Amino acid sequence: MQTSAEATHDGVLVDRLKAGDADAYETLVRDHIGRMLAVARRYLRSDEDAQDVVQEAFLAVFRGIDGFAGHARLSTWMHRIVVNAALMRIRKRSYTAEKPIxxxxxxxxxxxxxxxxxxxxxxxxxxxxxxxxxxxxxxxxxxxxxxxxxxxxxxxxxxxxxxxxxxxxxxxxxxxxxxxxxxxxxxxxxxxxxxxxxxxx
Amino acid sequence: MTCKELVAFLNDYREQRLPADVAADLEKHLDLCPPCRAYLRSYEETIKLGRDAIATADDEACREMPEHLVEAILRLRGSARED
Incomplete structure (x- = not known):
């Protein structure tokens, strides 16, 4: 559930990002990097992989921000992006041979x-x-x-x-x-x- | 319904996806079978424990600010704009 204060904060930030405001990019990264890392780390077993995936996810965010329509919260959208980046990394590595459950x-x-x-x-x-x-x-x-x-x-x-x-x-x-x-x-x-x-x- | 069937149906039961007659059979079995009741309870606890353990790990991680990574990501912005 998005509160109106969050919606306004997101909306203002997204407008600044779309306008290419460098400070807005730094705010975005600093606000979200901790949570993005936490998400990546729970999927990936190495911290190095988690950091790589967070970089890939932010790159996808930067590339996608112009198309971000604001239907979801910014944090929800970014969460999906980092989860998908982590899953892609697991698939590429096919980490460990699948143990039988x-x-x-x-x-x-x-x-x-x-x-x-x-x-x-x-x-x-x-x-x-x-x-x-x-x-x-x-x-x-x-x-x-x-x-x-x-x-x-x-x-x-x-x-x-x-x-x-x-x-x-x-x-x-x-x-x-x-x-x-x-x-x-x-x-x-x-x-x-x-x-x-x-x-x- | 056997214990084996009950365990197989457990999640569909929790999510109320079982036909009413099957759900009723399952509940009858639960009433009479302490091991299956214990299984259901511990299954529920497992879900909660998983959620809570990860949520607290997230809260700890959210206080992190790895400067080298912040800088690396901000540098990526340049390459994103050139595309």
Whole structure:
């Protein structure tokens, strides 16, 4: 939701950018570079790649600003650009050979019962995340997911892409995007399980 | 409905995309099956933990101002305009 103050700030800045105002470009870069880096870093495992991708994204922003119509917030538009730049980098590198995710999915007996009964978690996310150690644990767990699943989880659960947008960004079907999201969350749950289940604590 | 089917349908259930009769079967199973209830709860917690862990990382990163990168990007502006 865009407040009118933000809309005005965006509108004034965009007008100045379109007019080629050098100060406006510097304001744009300084206002957005931290968040752009944060987004790039969660997709890419190397900081050097993240910095390259942020440069590519800003170049795309500079080239696209004349066509920016202001239907979305400037920050939303830039967010999409850096996410797409990061995805392109992952595709180009095909980073790691895709690990199978099957080992991280729950298993079932022939009669359909859980092979290992899930235990309740002794955790309240809002409270747990106050601890830096837990945040690190969760980020590491996300990093352990195979790229094809990790990217879907990031797009859907973190970056606010819907199923259609996720499918388009990755060049996969909507059904594949749905399946990967569910598997990615199950795998992430499995990795976190030993840390949070009541039996362990 | 088996536990295996319930887990397969879980996200469609959360997003209310299941036909009413399947959703009702799923809820009946949940009522009777503590492990599946635990699974659903921890699945929900997983989503929240992921979101919150990343959001706080973002807030930390937003305070960064790497000057060399700012300058490199502002130099790119020249090349963007020449296109």
């Amino acid at each position: 099957d080992d991280l999915l729950p298993t079932f007996l022939d009669d359909g019962h859980h092979a290992i009964e899930p235990q309740a978690w002794n955790v309240d996310a809002a409270q747990a995340i106050e601890s830096a150690e837990t945040r690190e644990l969760v980020r590491d767990a996300i990093d352990q997911l195979p790229d094809g699943h990790r990217t879907v989880l990031l797009l859907r659960d973190i970056d606010g892409f819907d199923t259609g947008e996720t499918a388009a960004a990755l060049g996969i079907s909507e059904n594949a995007a749905k399946i990967r999201l569910h598997r990615a969350r199950q795998a992430l749950r499995q990795i976190l399980d030993p840390h949070f289940s009541e039996e362990q604590s």
